[in-house]
Amino acid sequence: MDDRILLAHGSGGVMSHELIRDLFARHFANPLLDTRHDAAILPLPGAGQIALTTDSYVVQPLFFPGGSIGELAVCGTVNDLAVAGAEPLYLTAGFILEEGLPCETLERVVAAMAAMAREAGVAIVTGDTKVVERGAADGLYINTAGLGVIPPGRALGPERLQPGDALLLNGTVGDHGLAVMLQREGLTFGSLLESDTAPLHGLIAALLDAVPAGAVRCLRDATRGGLATVLDEWAEVGVGMAIEEAAIPVKEAARAACEFLGLDPLYAANEGKVVVAVAEESAEAALAALRAHPLGREAACIGRVTAEHAGRVVLHTPYGARRVVQMLTGAQLPRIC
């Protein structure tokens, strides 16, 4: 482990994983601690299984095309529950406010949270507010924790991946990370690009309903670290991933922004995109279910789980080349969620 915390420790990439493994997992070790997923799945006497998750939101700027830290604080946490197979029920909301923050700014954020919670059908049930001195936070940070219930018999997880499974994605990648980055840099062609922030549990429920139980192997929202990081984490269980670069939906504006900023859309954060691994025989029905939902109109099959090159994600380019998709090693886009 390094001597000091670096921005890259918050990137969702290699250094984040090392920090979790070498520090948090070592100290917090207990049979229920889940350091590999964003929600823990827990027994609750009488209620079967619940999912519990937490995320802090430190995005800069607080407002960006397509949303704000408020919508993000609801959707990010709802989505962590949804990809665990849970029906989201309750959210907590913890605010750390900087002294001097205009109350009008706080009100806009809180109103955005409230509207998104209503849209998502979750209740914000309890909260906390701390205020720190001027300079000790920039504007505001929000933490939300979320609780959902998991229907009996539902089991999802990368350990269920099998060679031949199809890998689906519900739409274009990179929109959120690039929209925030362009806004932060004051780049005007960002106006073409909006964050994809959205609650995914409705889409996921429709997907799970459309295929036989067990056909959906694993779900993950591609947030910090992007699509590449999700696939790399899944490959770690001992399967390979073969991805067709040309099949990955990327908006023209996102592609242009990436070229301008020297970024790779595969690593850029999303806040409304889910990666789906589904049994080969159910892939068509799953894709149709995604495309029938407003949040999945541009859904695509982007590749397959393979028995070959276990542990590695291999990208096939349109020109017949192959490259290994590594996990993010630095801090490509800090403060995007």
Place this chain on the structure above:
Amino acid sequence: MDDRILLAHGSGGVMSHELIRDLFARHFANPLLDTRHDAAILPLPGAGQIALTTDSYVVQPLFFPGGSIGELAVCGTVNDLAVAGAEPLYLTAGFILEEGLPCETLERVVAAMAAMAREAGVAIVTGDTKVVERGAADGLYINTAGLGVIPPGRALGPERLQPGDALLLNGTVGDHGLAVMLQREGLTFGSLLESDTAPLHGLIAALLDAVPAGAVRCLRDATRGGLATVLDEWAEVGVGMAIEEAAIPVKEAARAACEFLGLDPLYAANEGKVVVAVAEESAEAALAALRAHPLGREAACIGRVTAEHAGRVVLHTPYGARRVVQMLTGAQLPRIC
């Protein structure tokens, strides 16, 4: 509401209450939102009732006599569950780290959290880490959310207060707030004073076991805003409170520190003190149960609920005078939790 956020909005006093009422409660309004207690009590299909709570911790300095932000982040949340009558089960842990934070500091904090979670018998089950740039947070902030189950038939709340109920306290007030304040100011006589940070659910379970069901009316941990704020909040339901100043346990060192700093121990934060309202006929048994527990050896009966002066807390001094205990109006001790 004011135009800008002030430190006093985080004090736990009048301005905190106004912010909750005028902003958060207005936007987040839903039947389950609980803005009057630190934990929401929620139905969970099959499981009866659960309690869900959240707190962010921004204490400065991170380490102080008697504990650190790590112990605090466990105990504060465990105690919010315990005073809701819940058995604490699970915690989430969200870290906001400042770039440049020595990893050794983080490790000390995480180890302290882990040890306290073991002592309290709760599992930290999921977490999140964000890193912000140098200067954008001071060192680290922690959010914990907590989930507990409420045994069937348990009902606690200030609406159950009745004239004649005894008001008990499990020990000395002000230790935490003053220990942190003295450490922050570099005042050496602080060495006599240690934070009382402790998980209270064991003490509370012993108390509830010792008296008939329903005898304990209401419990509250006296954190930000201190004992005075708890009593003022309780009085708001429409009862009076008559408190004997001489009966409130205060350490000699705390009294001296208060005199030196111009503070009132009634408003100073505690992290291991619970205020108990109990039916008159069970007061003796309740006090004995508190005193029999290591965290209640100095427990005392400090006053009574009254039908007179409804809505107000009246302090009787040893010299026969009376004064009304107002809710905290400014930011007496910022950043103490």
